[in-house]
Amino acid sequence: xxxxxxxxxxxxxxxxxxxxxxxxxxxxxxxxxxxxxxxxxxxxxxxxxxxxxxxxxxxxxxxxxxxxxxxxxxxxxxxxxxxxxxxxxxxxxxxxxxxxxxxxxxxxxxxxxxxxxxxxxxxxxxxxxxxxxxxxxxxxxxxxxxxxxxxxxxxxxxxxxxxxxxxxxxxxxxxxxxxxxxxxxxxxxxxxxxxxxxxxxxxxxxxxxxxxxxxxxxxxxxxxxxxxxxxxxxxxxxxxxxxxxxxxxxxxxxxxxxxxxxxxxxxxxxxxxxxxxxxxxxxxxxxxxxxxxxxxxxxxxxxxxxxxxxxxxxxxxxxxxxxxxxxxxxxxxxxxxxxxxxxxxxxxxxxxxxxxxxxxxxxxxxxxxxxxxxxxxxxxxxxxxxxxxxxxxxxxxxxxxxxxxxxxxxxxxxxxxxxxxxxxxxxxxxxxxxxxxxxxxxxxxxxxxxxxxxxxxxxxxxxxxxxxxxxxxxxxxxxxxxxxxxxxxxxxxxxxxxxxxxxxxxxxxxxxxxxxxxxxxxxxxxxxxxxxxxxxxxxxxxxxxxxxxxxxxxxxxxxxxxxxxxxxxxxxxxxxxxxxxxxxxxxxx
Ligand SMILES: C[S@@+](CC[C@H](N)C(=O)[O-])C[C@H]1O[C@@H](n2cnc3c(N)ncnc32)[C@H](O)[C@@H]1O
Numbered sequence: 001x002x003x004x005x006x007x008x009x010x011x012x013x014x015x016x017x018x019x020x021x022x023x024x025x026x027x028x029x030x031x032x033x034x035x036x037x038x039x040x041x042x043x044x045x046x047x048x049x050x051x052x053x054x055x056x057x058x059x060x061x062x063x064x065x066x067x068x069x070x071x072x073x074x075x076x077x078x079x080x081x082x083x084x085x086x087x088x089x090x091x092x093x094x095x096x097x098x099x100x101x102x103x104x105x106x107x108x109x110x111x112x113x114x115x116x117x118x119x120x121x122x123x124x125x126x127x128x129x130x131x132x133x134x135x136x137x138x139x140x141x142x143x144x145x146x147x148x149x150x151x152x153x154x155x156x157x158x159x160x161x162x163x164x165x166x167x168x169x170x171x172x173x174x175x176x177x178x179x180x181x182x183x184x185x186x187x188x189x190x191x192x193x194x195x196x197x198x199x200x201x202x203x204x205x206x207x208x209x210x211x212x213x214x215x216x217x218x219x220x221x222x223x224x225x226x227x228x229x230x231x232x233x234x235x236x237x238x239x240x241x242x243x244x245x246x247x248x249x250x251x252x253x254x255x256x257x258x259x260x261x262x263x264x265x266x267x268x269x270x271x272x273x274x275x276x277x278x279x280x281x282x283x284x285x286x287x288x289x290x291x292x293x294x295x296x297x298x299x300x301x302x303x304x305x306x307x308x309x310x311x312x313x314x315x316x317x318x319x320x321x322x323x324x325x326x327x328x329x330x331x332x333x334x335x336x337x338x339x340x341x342x343x344x345x346x347x348x349x350x351x352x353x354x355x356x357x358x359x360x361x362x363x364x365x366x367x368x369x370x371x372x373x374x375x376x377x378x379x380x381x382x383x384x385x386x387x388x389x390x391x392x393x394x395x396x397x398x399x400x401x402x403x404x405x406x407x408x409x410x411x412x413x414x415x416x417x418x419x420x421x422x423x424x425x426x427x428x429x430x431x432x433x434x435x436x437x438x439x440x441x442x443x444x445x446x447x448x449x450x451x452x453x454x455x456x457x458x459x460x461x462x463x464x465x466x467x468x469x470x471x472x473x474x475x476x477x478x479x480x481x482x483x484x485x486x487x488x489x490x491x492x493x494x495x496x497x498x499x500x501x502x503x504x505x506x507x508x509x510x511x512x513x514x515x516x517x518x519x520x521x522x523x524x525x526x527x528x529x530x531x532x533x534x535x536x537x538x539x540x541x542x543x544x545x546x547x548x549x550x551x552x553x554x555x556x557x558x559x560x561x562x563x564x565x566x567x568x569x570x571x572x573x574x575x576x577x578x579x580x581x582x583x584x585x586x587x588x589x
Contacts, residue, residue: 123183124162132544139152163183166180190210205576207577220246227568240568249572253576259307262279271333275325314341314342316371342387392406428585443504450479462487462488464491466490499531538586
């Protein structure tokens, strides 16, 4: 399933009231980012022509296209890819010059002769390694400059596979390809494990053909590699502990509590006449799984009627909303994204279930769909509904706490692993050798609607959370109140301003960091070092920016040098995908 965990753009509500919808392309995939690399026209050559009226030669400009690459954040997938390519080149005694592609000739190739040479099928390609994005990497011959090589990305290729590929896109130092056939299988390749009929085409769950143990080990390597790339001084000084085993998710499938299928409006169309595919992005045009060639269609968006990673109620919601889309697609003026978010209700057994459900995705009879679950651990009966309105309040239960938040706002996506990570964070925040009656404090930077603040609040004198989204802060306050937690205070603001309003003694304060993918900035890390807390737990959905931040904190801030990384490990929030959540625990030496 294409589970886009990538860059969000602002939500825009569109015409139909039925679907809470966002602007098309809520998420931008890696290949779209590549596409967005600008090709600029430049006037280079000047030719002379004559017109009938005048004998004066007129100057006609012929524009030559030039490749201009967009600046990339080094810790974003495309930035990391450059480092992975350099590492591969080094291992094969190659340099960037050896694999540089002549993009100018491709861009100005009017006859398609050169393009056809570059964008060709290649047989017997050996996959050499896996990128942190979950794709295979290989080296092939350059078809035009025969003394050169090319680095090729092969989605669904595994180390030691021998494969046939079709190269379809050229970049300055690598090319993109589709997997056509697997001639010899990597020992890791376990096609018998595949459950998803869209596997091998869709862009989200590219690890389904690996054992779960292999997936966890690959993610452990991703964490280690991130520190090798972005914290080289820490690695050289041998201060990075051995990366712990990745903590597995209790659910390997049906764990996602939010999915966002979408559809495109073809360019130049004002209204849709034919129903477009509604689902998730296709990863290139792979042909290796012959049984899936027809499944989901051949367009850039696959028509998806089931998501193996999503919870059962979201799949029911998907069926409902697809049926509604069949009826209503002509009303749309733009492409759109449909939100499907799980909502949990603790049922009062004395009332009819239907009266307790609230708003949610409805079936063709107009009834809110739901499933019930007996929560034996807590002795309650739960109803799950699927919310489609971004503004609707949804509820999740974690570790005995109730969390409410707007369906369109951030909340962790895999409920099954949340009790495990919140316990791990809570335990690692403890200041060692504390006496029972000594006060201790907690600062939760980037606190969202209060997940880590509340789950760590027991036995703490005071918790201060800071969060940029005022909406999330009001939910954090509401969640504190609803759970009877009285020692949490939340502040709307940038984490960078946090230290201006912290009045707790640093020696008795632990800090949680859980920033977005881009990580923390140097200003924040510097202030954190100056504040000098007793312990720090840094949780990150982008281990590369985490490694960069800790390299800076431990090496380049005055007091940061007093800290050590006590432990480092991944948590598998997203089984079957390449994503890993990384948790680093720091203490003062
Ligand atoms: C990865 S989420 C973590 C939320 C929360 N810890 C949780 O687990 O639910 C990151 C949060 O940081 C917030 N955020 C982004 N930039 C921020 C900034 N400069 N200062 C404070 N909060 C920020 C986002 O709104 C988002 O809620």
